[in-house]
């Protein structure tokens with residue numbers, strides 16, 4: 001039985017709501033987990049009903065529970081290939097359930113918990129931030145993309161005004177972009193988020209949608225980013241000029257471990273831990289880890305180009321082939337299973353894989369989580385970004401951090417082979433490994449005692465607690 005004091009409305013009760021996709025849930029669950037150890041906070045982690053069922057193995061604790069609301073799509077529909085449809089469904093069909101949940105509390109709450117005093121909502125769904133604030137509940141926004149990608153989205157109007165956006169379909173993609181401050185030295189048309197390449201007119205709906213979503217965070221109490229000075233200091237200072245209350249608390253998977261001394265799995269698919277046993281049997285730095293995240297799909301041809309490139313490189317590889325990675329691609333997948341030096345899994349415990357001594361490089365689609373996990377583990381990358389913010393991240397890895405090679409827009413077996421060789425063999429590989437190791441040390445400092453991410457995390461805790469007073 002809870003005491004009367006525990007049910008008083010001023011007790012801090014934080015509700016955390018990620019966009020219902022793997023990369024977003026991973027990061028925000030880690031933040032919620034870290035906050036639950038801060039003391040004085042109850043946390044409700046909100047999922048869509050669809051994902052709630054997939055995450056049901058995650059045990060709640062006295063001050064940490066899971067809640068769910070419908071996402072408005074029919075149950076049987078797979079969500080992964082329907083990012084935009086899911087977004088619109090949430091916007092038009094889920095806000096009422098969200099509001100009802102915020103209005104509950106005390107006797108109307110399923111567990112008798114006090115009313116919500118603050119929400120941390122995924123910034124890609126500003127309608128939930130607005131709904132909370134309309135009820136007088138302060139909202140802090142979490143953007144799960146890199147500060148650099150957010151900065152580019154924030155500069156869409158600037159690029160349009162400068163005549164740099166849109167550009168014709170046959171334009172030279174290597175042309176530099178000059179109107180994005182702090183990125184003039186390295187950003188090319190090629191590195192802009194995919195919506196910029198696709199836009200044919202300044203009034204393009206997606207361009208406007210992304211610009212609006214990004215600026216909407218200015219209406220919130222603060223902005224949380226899964227980054228740190230060790231990763232993106234110059235861009236972070238630009239972001240702070242627009243959002244003075246920015247908390248750069250990344251990389252969260254590492255921060256939560258340094259706070260709780262344990263790791264949490266937020267996987268929607270079941271992790272195949274036999275990949276770690278296979279890695280145990282391989283020499284140091286001998287394995288190429290390949291994963292394209294939770295959403296990217298490959299054509300049969302692309303899959304085979306990667307496959308031949310990897311085989312021709314002569315290196316061992318561990319490849320995450322999700323059941324939906326190659327639509328209709330079972331034949332190609334069966335072929336890979338025949339290769340002795342290769343190991344295929346449907347879903348890997350990626351953070352543990354990246355930390356394994358046997359892994360020598362990571363072929364990645366440059367999703368932000370994968371990028372920071374690799375950077376924190378000191379693993380050099382070969383980047384093959386497909387869309388969205390990934391195109392910005394891969395440029396950061398190749399040109400700014402210099403901990404990998406950017407293979408964007410090319411998918412040929414010769415290129416895959418030469419990139420893998422460059423990152424795994426010889427002097428270039430040694431240099432990359434050295435720079436990646438140094439960066440991992442810096443990241444470790446950020447999340448340790450006295451580090452800048454830990455400092456921002458403590459500040460975030462204090463601010464959340466003060467919002468309930």
Ligand code: UDP
Pocket residue numbers: 021022023024026267291292293294295296320346347348349350351366367368369370371373
């Ligand atoms: N991931 C994993 N096992 C896998 C592949 C990916 O646990 O086999 C995790 C990975 O660690 C990362 C997330 O899935 O945290 C993918 O997020 P990211 O931002 O890299 O890409 P997205 O899936 O959003 O495109």
